[in-house]
Amino acid sequence: MAYALQQLINGLTLGMIYGLIAIGYTMVYGIIGMINFAHGDVFMIGAFVGIIVLTALTGLTSVPLGLLVAFIASAIICGVYGFSIERVAYRPLRGSFRLAPLISAIGMSIVLENYVQVSQGALERAIPSLIPGGVTLMNQGGFVVQLSWMQLAIVIVTIAVLAGFTYLVTKTPLGRAMRAVEQDAKMAALLGIDTDRTISLTFIIGSALAAFAGVMFLLYYGVIDFYIGFNAGIKAFTAAVLGGIGSLPGAVLGGLLIGLIEAFWSGYATVAYKDAAVYSILAIVLMFMPSGLLGRHEVEKV
Amino acid sequence: MSNVLELDRVSSFYGPIQALREVSIEVPENQIVTLIGANGAGKSTLMMTIFGDPRARSGRVMYYGEDITGLPAYQIARKGIAQSPEGRRVFPRMSVEENLLMGAQVVDYRDYAANLRKIFTLFPRLEERFGQRAGTLSGGEQQMLAIARALMSMPKLLLLDEPSLGLAPLVIKQIFGAIRELNRETGLTVLLVEQNANQALRLAQRAYVLVNGQLTMQGTGAELLAKPEIRAAYLEGAH
Numbered sequence: 001m002a003y004a005l006q007q008l009i010n011g012l013t014l015g016m017i018y019g020l021i022a023i024g025y026t027m028v029y030g031i032i033g034m035i036n037f038a039h040g041d042v043f044m045i046g047a048f049v050g051i052i053v054l055t056a057l058t059g060l061t062s063v064p065l066g067l068l069v070a071f072i073a074s075a076i077i078c079g080v081y082g083f084s085i086e087r088v089a090y091r092p093l094r095g096s097f098r099l100a101p102l103i104s105a106i107g108m109s110i111v112l113e114n115y116v117q118v119s120q121g122a123l124e125r126a127i128p129s130l131i132p133g134g135v136t137l138m139n140q141g142g143f144v145v146q147l148s149w150m151q152l153a154i155v156i157v158t159i160a161v162l163a164g165f166t167y168l169v170t171k172t173p174l175g176r177a178m179r180a181v182e183q184d185a186k187m188a189a190l191l192g193i194d195t196d197r198t199i200s201l202t203f204i205i206g207s208a209l210a211a212f213a214g215v216m217f218l219l220y221y222g223v224i225d226f227y228i229g230f231n232a233g234i235k236a237f238t239a240a241v242l243g244g245i246g247s248l249p250g251a252v253l254g255g256l257l258i259g260l261i262e263a264f265w266s267g268y269a270t271v272a273y274k275d276a277a278v279y280s281i282l283a284i285v286l287m288f289m290p291s292g293l294l295g296r297h298e299v300e301k302v
Numbered sequence: 303m304s305n306v307l308e309l310d311r312v313s314s315f316y317g318p319i320q321a322l323r324e325v326s327i328e329v330p331e332n333q334i335v336t337l338i339g340a341n342g343a344g345k346s347t348l349m350m351t352i353f354g355d356p357r358a359r360s361g362r363v364m365y366y367g368e369d370i371t372g373l374p375a376y377q378i379a380r381k382g383i384a385q386s387p388e389g390r391r392v393f394p395r396m397s398v399e400e401n402l403l404m405g406a407q408v409v410d411y412r413d414y415a416a417n418l419r420k421i422f423t424l425f426p427r428l429e430e431r432f433g434q435r436a437g438t439l440s441g442g443e444q445q446m447l448a449i450a451r452a453l454m455s456m457p458k459l460l461l462l463d464e465p466s467l468g469l470a471p472l473v474i475k476q477i478f479g480a481i482r483e484l485n486r487e488t489g490l491t492v493l494l495v496e497q498n499a500n501q502a503l504r505l506a507q508r509a510y511v512l513v514n515g516q517l518t519m520q521g522t523g524a525e526l527l528a529k530p531e532i533r534a535a536y537l538e539g540a541h
Contacts, residue, residue, distance in 0.1 A: 173407060180393055180404050187391040190353060192379035192408035192455065 002140035007267040008260070009137075013151040013220065015259020016158035020213035021236030022243065022251035023165070024082075024206030030182040030246040031202050032094070034101045038085055038108035040233015041116075042078050042207045046214025047224045048116060049074040051125055054218075063130050067219075071157075074211040081112075082207025083200055091196070109229070116226040124225045127218065154216045161212055162252065168205070169248060178202055182246075231275065235262075238282040244295020253293060304366070306331050306459045306491045307352070307383075312361035314344075314351040321347035323515045324361065328508075329459065332489040334481070336502040336523065338536060339512035345495040346388040348512070349463045352493075353378050353385065365459070380408050384457035388464055390448040394437030398428055401436050401447055405454030413456065421450045424480050442473035449477070453484070459491045460484075466498045474498070478505055499536035503527045511536075 021043050028036045053070040061069070089108045093100045134148035169175035180188040181198045189195050217232065218224050239258045243250025258278055265277040285292065307329040314322040321344040329335045339345050351358050353375040363371045370378055379385075384405070393401050402421065406414050422429040425446040431439060436447055445465055452460055462481065466474040478501050484490045496502035503509055506523040511532065519526065526532050 173403075176396075176400060176403060177407065179396065183393045183395055184391055186355070186375075187387065187393070188404070189355070189375040190379055190385050190387060191404050191451070192376050193404075194374075194376045 002138050002143045002145050003267065004264075005138065006143075006145045007263045009145070009147055009151060010267075011260035011263030012256060013154050013259070014262060015239075015256035016155055017213045017216055017220070017255075018232070018236045018239045018258050019252040019255025020158060020161065020209045020216075021232060022239040022255045023248060024210050025237050025240040026243070026245055026248060026251040027178075027202050027206045029240070031178065031185075031199055032090070032101075034090065034098075035105065035237065036085075036090075036203075036206075037102070037105040037233070037237075038089070038112060039206065039210060040229035040231075040236065041109050041112035042081050042085070042229070043210040043214045043217070043232055043236075044224070044226065044229030045081055045112065045116065046074045046078045046207075046211030047218040047228060048120055048125075048214075048226075049077045049211070050215035050218045051127055051224060054127055054130070067130065067215075071212060071215055074215050075208040078207040078211035078214070079204040082203040082210075086200060086203040091199075109233075113226055113229065120226060122226065124223050126223045129222055130219060150219060154220060157212070157216065161209065165205070165209065166248075174198075174201065234282075235275075235278055238278055238285075241282060242285050242292055244292025246296065247292065247294040250292055250294035304331050305329060305364075306366060307493065308364040309348075309352075310362045310364060312348075312351060312358045312363060314347055314356055314358050316347055316356060321356075321515050322351060322358075325512070325515070325517055326361075327510050327517070327520075329491060329493050330508070331491055332485070333507045334485050334492040334494060334505055335508045335510070336494045336496060336506035337510045337512055338496055338499040338502055338526075340536075341497065343512045344515040345512055346463055347515075349385060349387065349461050349493075349495055352383065352461065379455070382455075382458035383461065384452035384455045384459070385461040386445075386448040386452045386463060386465060387461075388467075390441075390444045392436040392439070392444050392447050392451070394435065396436055397433050398431050398436055398439070398447055399433060401451050402428075402454050405451035408455050414454075417454055417456065421453060424453075424483070425450055442469050442477075445469060445473070445477060446480075449480070457490075459493065462492060462494045464495060464497060466496065466501065474501065481505065497536075499532070500527075503532075 024039045025036060050070045053073050054066055057066040057069060085108055089104045090101045093104055131150045131153055134146050136144055137147055138145040177193050177198050180193060181195050185195050235258055239254035240251050242257060243254030261281060262274050262278055266274045305328045309325055309327045311324040311326050312322055313324055325348060337345055350356065352363055354373055355375050358371050362369050365381060393404065427443055428446055428450055431443060436444065439447060449465060465477050481492060482505055485492055494502055494506065503523040503526050509521060509523045509526045510517055511519040
């Protein structure tokens with residue numbers, strides 16, 4: 001019981017991070033119908049901006065202020081990356097055959113990984129735990145259930161970011177324009193919506209969310225390298241597919257489920273095969289329910 | 303009398319197929335102009351060519367004397383041209399309210415409430431369906447919504463592409479009544495494309511006939527209604 005509760009806490013924390021990344025996949029898929037495979041690497045860059053800022057600010061400012069600066073700097077820089085990636089690698093291929101932007105995305109992913117590897121080094125980088133300690137929730141026969149302050153902070157920040165994001169998408173003119181372009185881009189243009197601008201903003205927002213996830217990943221694990229985007233990216237993509245690609249609540253739900261599967265698998269089966277468990281889920285979902293948990297059943301437009 | 307819209311020998315292609323051949327039409331201010339023609343004559347291509355999608359391969363599209371041929375669709379919309387397109391194209395997963403808000407995106411939000419009241423007087427049905435998802439509306443309601451959405455931008459020129467398609471006669475009557483009312487009371491300029499030639503010609507002050515991408519006839523609505531070849535080609539069996 002206590003052990004399961006601990007896995008639940010761990011899984012939800014991890015799931016929140018996956019959910020934030022998954023939103024970026026699902027938003028881009030919704031609006032231009034492609035899987036942005038470079039998205040995981042934007043997340044990785046977010047983590048690196050975080051470690052650079054936090055290392056530079058160590059001792060200069062208080063921890064909360066340092067974290068705030070890290071989050072904001074990371075979101076802005078990743079936003080610029082997201083915007084540029086779409087401009088350079090995807091927009092010129094719009095209207096081309098379907099696989100072209102996908103291949104371009106994989107290329108972009110490799111470019112970003114190698115670029116960070118060269119500029120930041122191939123070794124793992126670490127920071128000390130910035131929010132140490134936690135609260136003991138339960139002590140059952142010597143097994144202690146811990147909720148660390150870091151986990152609590154991750155959950156609170158994610159919920160706040162998701163609330164803001166939900167408001168943006170459902171209530172603001174920009175969010176409405178994004179949904180309109182997603183449903184019928186040509187019609188949106190006839191109503192005066194600059195679809196190119198809307199697509200750019202979608203990339204910027206998705207990338208900023210990935211940046212938040214990247215900084216939180218850094219804080220949670222304390223260790224990053226240039227390759228973290230690949231694994232986290234595929235897991236978040238799995239989350240988006242599981243939730244139903246194109247569905248925003250689905251992305252969050254899928255993220256939480258993937259986080260839980262990973263935590264419980266590690267806790268009860270074996271840590272060694274936790275990634276295999278997640279990818280098996282991806283394969284099974286794609287086979288038996290390709291539209292996901294909250295996705296729409298739609299016929300592929302040819 | 304000044305022209306709101308003028309097409310000057312416009313040719314346009316739909317993929318490799320030439321859909322319009324040197325089409326010239328004039329839409330004078332405060333008038334209803336109709337373009338009739340059979341399925342596939344190029345009517346919808348003409349409507350979309352006005353919005354630059356597809357762009358006219360040759361010829362010019364003039365709006366209040368300004369050449370708008372090369373502009374992107376969204377900028378043309380912001381100049382005051384609104385379209386209720388072929389197939390209605392309401393946003394299916396948005397509510398009626400949100401669809402109308404999309405229409406109002408280009409105008410000052412302060413006008414929104416007043417415009418909404420006018421829309422509800424014109425189409426009371428939309429008020430009943432205000433919170434409903436547009437994809438769940440009936441065909442007639444979707445058509446009303448498509449027209450209403452276009453009107454929310456307070457356009458100077460309204461393009462209507464086959465508003466009667468697939469609708470029951472009673473609904474058609476209601477929609478044509480609304481168009482007539484808008485034109486009479488607010489002086490709205492309308493370019494109406496129709497297969498339903500009988501109704502369209504009765505409504506329009508000026509009419510063109512499009513056959514295989516070419517204009518073959520023009521005149522007042524009443525003149526064309528009286529022509530035997532029009533009656534034979536477009537009105538037989540229609541009431």
